[in-house]
Amino acid sequence: MMNPTLLAAIPFISFFFLLLARRKVISPKAALLPSPPRLPFIGNLHQLGSILHRSLYELSKQHGPLMLLHLGTVRTLVVSCPKIAEEVIRNNDIVFATRPKSKLTDVLSCNKNDIAFAPYGESWRQMKKLAKTHLLSSQSVKSMSFDRAEEVSLLIENVADAALRGNGVICLTDILNSYVTNVITKVVLGSWITKEKKALLSKLTHESSTLFYEVFFEDFFPNLKWLDVLTGSDRKLKNYMKNWDAFFEEIFKNHDHESKEVNGKNNTNFIGTLLELQNDSNLGFVLTNDHIRGLTMDMIVAGIDTTFATLDWCMAELVRNPEVMKKVKDELRKVAHGEDMISEELLGQLSYLKVFIKEVVRLHPPSPLLLPRESLQECQIHGYNIPKKTRLVINAWAFGRDSTYWEAPEQFKPERFFESTVDYKGKDFYFIPFGVGRRICPGMDFSMVIIEIALANLLHRFDWSLPSGITIEDMDMFECGGVISPRKHKLELVPIASKVN
Structure with missing residues (x-):
């Protein structure tokens, strides 16, 4: 269903533009692109549903895998086919290497100072380069294994405690969210972050995802930006940023007083490293506080929501597919050799666990629509002329359901990845849950190890089932409609301690 704020404003927008707006001239060549019929002035905005990747998928079935939408004054090219995405990236990756300007992203990027x-x-x-060197490189990710091990131990304790308090039934979604938030805030911000601050960061992270689908009239109708004040969108965005401003003010003020060692352990963290680099004369450029804010918000906002969503989908799919869960648990039992915990050194031996996670992100990519790009100059795609400043949206969710590349795509079958070299690193264009080309997510390895070590131990230490009276058929597997798409409903399960010997 269309956003109610925009729906209510359609008659007013049309009237306003009939009086004042100057419509942009679209070249005849560009108009040849397949495009759904549109209304005057608002274009195709009325055809966008609350779950955007699904509504775009349905539109692509009618109008083709390369489709032009007119969203107010914004020309948007939607790619729903891996073959066309490959053409775009191979021939025009640098043309589409930039991001479009928007009211929200200007705020989230701290005035374009992030990744x-x-x-x-x-x-x-x-x-x-800074993020990859000091947080996301293989060496950096490996150096954080102690922090992850600590948080996984706490995760197991929290599951057991919650089961005792809740007569066996726990809200696993909330526990997983807390685990991911704890891991990421510890390595990005340090051990000093309080429970209250973690809760705030988790809240802000989820808010950022929903804000992506907030209607900012300025983005679609620049002449109507004052409507953002009337609808309350401006106020929401300002309140959101006030919380971030207060948070960073405290960080910058307290940095010099933070201990570099906590409980005998090195307390080096990403933001602390960045703040120290500000004084490095060999850095080669001026690293401002806005740069540090932008990078830190990227790591927290993108890191928490995408990692948590994938982990939650993993547990939901395991419960829905008990034969798959049994295979994962059998593999863990062989690898563990009677040990209470699965260590990260053993993850490389868990081949079935890894293909299971691949299957999860095929069906449930953490960001179903890859973040939009914008053309820096005119180019050609699939024989069509694409003007400068055309937005590009790639529907990665649709790619995972393309029967040209996947046999029985709606079926959950991890075995499809056995004897296959297909991976999510960006070389296989029909499997790009983390993006592709210059704008591919640099934090894949960082997130995957957080997911793998948690799943391995949750399944090693517990047997999992649905609460009494709930069946697999009762599980709603629809997703939320934000830029990150976790399950719509929280996952409640019953954990029973496994015998590990």
Whole structure:
């Protein structure tokens, strides 16, 4: 269903533009692109549903895998076919290497000073290099194993405690969210972050996802930006940023007083490293507080929601597919050799667990619509002329359901990845849950190890079932409609301690 705020405003927008707006001229060549019929002034906005990747998928069935939408004044190209995505990336990746400007992303990027939303250029390259060097590289990820081990032990304790308090039934969704938040805040911000601050960061992270689907009239109708004040969208965004401003003000003020060692252990963290790099004369560029804020928000906002959503989908699919859960548990039993916990050194031996996770992100990519790009210059795609400043949206969710590339795509079958070299690293264009090309997510390895070690131990230490009276058929597997798409309903399960010997 269409956003009610925008729906109510359609008559007013049309009247306003009939009086004041100047419509942009679209070239005849560009107009040849397949496009759904549109209304005057609002274009195709009325055809977008509350779960955007699903509504775009349905539109693509009618109008083709390369489709032009007119969203107010914004021309948006939607790609729903891996073959066309491959053509775009192979021939025009640098043309579509930048991000479009929007009211929300300007705020989230701290005025274009991050990785996720910053425009393509030297500043973006420097930020990406800093993140990969000091947090996301293989060496950095490996160095955080102690922090992950601590949080996994707490995760197991929390599951057992919650089961005792809740007569056996626990809300696993909330526990998984807490685990992911704890891991990421510890390595990004340090051990000093209080429980209350973690709860705030988790709240802000989820808010950012829903804000992506908030209607900001300024983005679609620049002449109507004052409507953002009337509808309350401006207020929501300002309140959101006030919380971040207060948080970072405390971090910058207290940095010099933080201990570099906690309980005899090195307390080095990502933001602390960045703050120290501000004084490094050999860095080669000026690292501002806005850069640090932008990078830190990327790691927290993108890291928590995508990792948590994938972990929650994993547990839901295991419960829905008991034969798959049995195979994962059998593999864990062979690898563990009677040990209470699965260590990260053993993860490389868990081949079935890894293909299971691949199957989960095929059906439930953490970001179903890859973050939009924008053309830096005119180019050609599939024989069509694409003007400069055309937005590009790639529907990764649709790719995982393309029967041209996947046999029985709606069936959950991890075995499809055995004897296959297909991976999510960006070389196989029909499997790009983490993006592709220059804008591929640099944090894949960082997130995957957080997911793998948690799943391995949750399944090693507990047997899992649905609460009494609930069947597999009762499980609602629909997703939320934000830029990140976790399950719509929280997952409640019954854990029973396993015999590990």
